[in-house]
Amino acid sequence: MLSPESAEIVRATLPVVGASLDTITTRFYTSMFTERPDLLDGLFNRGNQANGEQRRALAGSIAGFAKALLDHPEERPDRLLSRIAHKHTAVGVTDDQYVIVHKYLFGAIADVLGEAATPDVIAAWDEVYWLMGGALIALEARIYAQVGADDGRTWRQWRVVERREETPDVVSFLLRPIGDDPVPPARPGQYVSVRVRMPDGVHQLRQYSLSGTGEEGLRRITVKRVRGGEGAPEGEVSTLLYDTVRPGDELTLSAPFGDVVLEDGDAPLVFASAGIGCTPITAMLEHLVATGSRRRVLLLHADTSPADHALRQDMERLADALPAAERIFWYEADAPQGARTGRMDLTGVQIPRNAVAYMCGPLPFMRDVRGRLRAAGVAARDIHYEVFGPDLWLGEDS
Structure with a gap:
C-alpha cells in the first residue's frame, strides 16, 4: 500500500x-x-x-x-x-x-x-x-x-416511554421513535449516540450500547452516572441524563453503529463482562432467546456487589431461558449463594472448545480475560471486545 x-x-x-x-x-x-x-x-x-x-x-x-x-x-x-x-x-x-x-x-x-x-x-x-x-x-x-443516511445525518427524535432505576447509579430508558419513518435495524452489540444540549449551550455526544429492544420498534439504553472523585471529573452527559430525563421527554439519537456484533452460527459462546459492560452482552442474550438459539453459552460477569449489578435480573432471566447456558457471577462483596466472591477468576472454569468470545468492561479486566481465554485455546480472531470511550487498545490488539 x-x-x-x-x-x-x-x-x-x-x-x-x-x-x-x-x-x-x-x-x-x-x-x-x-x-x-x-x-x-x-x-x-x-x-x-x-x-x-x-x-x-x-x-x-x-x-x-x-x-x-x-x-x-x-x-x-x-x-x-x-x-x-x-x-x-x-x-x-x-x-x-x-x-x-x-x-x-x-x-x-x-x-x-x-x-x-x-x-x-x-x-x-x-x-x-x-x-x-x-x-x-x-x-x-x-x-x-x-443506515440509509447521507454523510453524518443519522439523527432522529425518540420519546422516553419508561425509566427504570437499575442501581443507585444506573438507569435504563425505554425509547419509542417519533414519526413514521422507518428505523434502521439494530444488531445485538451495537450502540447509538445520544446528542444533548448542555447548560452552557454546547452540544455533546455520548455513545450508549443498546441494552435491549422491544416490540413495535422500541429500544433501550442503560446509562451509568459517572461520579467524580480523586481528581477525575464527573460525567457531564451521564449526570444530565440520570438527573433530568423522565418519561415523556425526547432524546436525539443516532442510528445504530458498532462492529462488535453477535454473529449467527453454531459455535459455543463466551460472554465476559464487568460493571456496566453488561449492556451489550444483555442485548446479545436477548437476541439468542428471541431467535430460539440452542447454542452453548457461558455467561461470566463481575461486579462490586449484587446491588451494583445493573441488569442483573435481565441477565439471569435470559440466561436461564437458554437451554444450553451456564452463568457464573463474581461479586467483591455480598455474594449470594451460587455466586463467587472476589474478582473474576477463570481458574477451574471450563471454556468450551472452539468458542467465540465477546468481552466488555474496563481495559485491565479485558486484558486479563483475553489472556486467560487465549491460554484456554480460544483463537485471537474469535475474541471480540467493546470499549466504552476512546479505544486505547486499538493498534496493539491482535
Whole structure:
C-alpha cells in the first residue's frame, strides 16, 4: 500500500514519530480547538479531551496503522479501520473534516519534530495519513449507506416511554421513535449516540450500547452516572441524563453503529463482562432467546456487589431461558449463594472448545480475560471486545 520510498522513510522515522505522538496529538488538539472551537459543539467529546484519552487513542491508531502497513504491506488493517469508522459515523464525521484534521495534525508534526520534519519525512507520513483517511472515508460512506443516511445525518427524535432505576447509579430508558419513518435495524452489540444540549449551550455526544429492544420498534439504553472523585471529573452527559430525563421527554439519537456484533452460527459462546459492560452482552442474550438459539453459552460477569449489578435480573432471566447456558457471577462483596466472591477468576472454569468470545468492561479486566481465554485455546480472531470511550487498545490488539 505504501510506496517503497515512503515505506523506507516511515520505517526509519517510526520510532521517533511514535515517541513524539503524545506531544504531537496534544499540540494538534490544542491548536485545532483554539482556531476551531465550533468542533467541540456536537462533534468532539470534551470530557475525553480533558482527560487525555482522545489524544492517546489517536496516537495509538496512527502508530498502529503505520506499523500494519510496514509489517503486512499486502494487507489492509480492516479490523482497526472498521473500529474507527464506526466510532466516526456514530458522531457524524464527514469527508471534509479529514482535510481540517490534516491541516492541524501536520502543523503539529512540523512544530514538534522541528528540523527532523524534512520535506521527505512529511511527504511519507502524508501518504500514511491519506491511505488511512481514504480507507476510512470509503468505509464510512458504506456504513452511512447501510443506515440509509447521507454523510453524518443519522439523527432522529425518540420519546422516553419508561425509566427504570437499575442501581443507585444506573438507569435504563425505554425509547419509542417519533414519526413514521422507518428505523434502521439494530444488531445485538451495537450502540447509538445520544446528542444533548448542555447548560452552557454546547452540544455533546455520548455513545450508549443498546441494552435491549422491544416490540413495535422500541429500544433501550442503560446509562451509568459517572461520579467524580480523586481528581477525575464527573460525567457531564451521564449526570444530565440520570438527573433530568423522565418519561415523556425526547432524546436525539443516532442510528445504530458498532462492529462488535453477535454473529449467527453454531459455535459455543463466551460472554465476559464487568460493571456496566453488561449492556451489550444483555442485548446479545436477548437476541439468542428471541431467535430460539440452542447454542452453548457461558455467561461470566463481575461486579462490586449484587446491588451494583445493573441488569442483573435481565441477565439471569435470559440466561436461564437458554437451554444450553451456564452463568457464573463474581461479586467483591455480598455474594449470594451460587455466586463467587472476589474478582473474576477463570481458574477451574471450563471454556468450551472452539468458542467465540465477546468481552466488555474496563481495559485491565479485558486484558486479563483475553489472556486467560487465549491460554484456554480460544483463537485471537474469535475474541471480540467493546470499549466504552476512546479505544486505547486499538493498534496493539491482535
